[in-house]
Amino acid sequence: VQLQAFGGGRVQPGGYLRLSCAVSGRTFRSYTMGWFRQAPGKEREFVAAISRNGGGTSYADSVKGRFTISRDNAKNTVDLQMNSLKPEDTAVYYCAADREVIYGLMYRRDQYDYWGQGTLVTVSS
Numbered sequence: 001v002q003l004q005a006f007g008g009g010r011v012q013p014g015g016y017l018r019l020s021c022a023v024s025g026r027t028f029r030s031y032t033m034g035w036f037r038q039a040p041g042k043e044r045e046f047v048a049a050i051s052r053n054g055g056g057t058s059y060a061d062s063v064k065g066r067f068t069i070s071r072d073n074a075k076n077t078v079d080l081q082m083n084s085l086k087p088e089d090t091a092v093y094y095c096a097a098d099r100e101v102i103y104g105l106m107y108r109r110d111q112y113d114y115w116g117q118g119t120l121v122t123v124s125s
Contacts, residue, residue, distance in 0.1 A: 001025045001114050005095045008119030011085055015123070019080040021095030021116055028076040029053070032101035034112055035069060035080045037091035037121075044094070048080060049106035058106045063089075085123045092118040 007019040023031070034049035048069040049058045057069055066085075071078040078095060096112035105111050 001027075001031070001097060003095050003097055003114055003116035005093060005116040005119040008093060008121045010122040010124065012125050013085060013087055013123055015085050016081070016083045017085065017121060019082065019093055019095075019119060019121070021078045021080075023076045023078070023095075023097060025076070027099075029073040030099050031097040031114075032099070032103075032106060032111075033069075033071055033078040034096040034101075034106060035078075035093060036096060036109060037089075037093045038118075039088075039091040042091075044109060046107040046109070047093070049101075050078060051103065051106075056103060056106075060107070082121070085121075087123045090121060090123045092120050094118045 002024040005021045035047040036044050038044040050069045054071050068081040095116040097114040098112045101111040
């Protein structure tokens with residue numbers, strides 16, 4: 001499976017962006033999807049994840065109430081709506097996928113075998 005993330009850019013604090021991840025293949029609905037991010041000099045960290053049927057979601061505490069993850073199994077896409085952006089949200093954002101993610105462990109990087117190339121989000125005035 002191949003993943004391609006896009007939609008990053010530069011935005012002022014308080015602004016918004018919508019990231020999308022397009023996934024190749026006909027078995028998209030069998031994959032749990034996640035978004036992670038990596039700021040300069042820091043480890044890659046969990047942002048949000050969504051279960052195969054979209055019925056379950058998980059968010060990092062730092063983005064709860066500001067970010068929303070969603071998926072469209074007909075279009076093979078997963079989106080991340082990011083509102084009220086802060087400078088500390090600046091990072092390269094990666095989408096990830098795996099068929100065998102344990103529901104309660106969606107926040108763990110090691111649950112995902114497939115990764116996109118990343119898209120840069122810069123929040124700055």
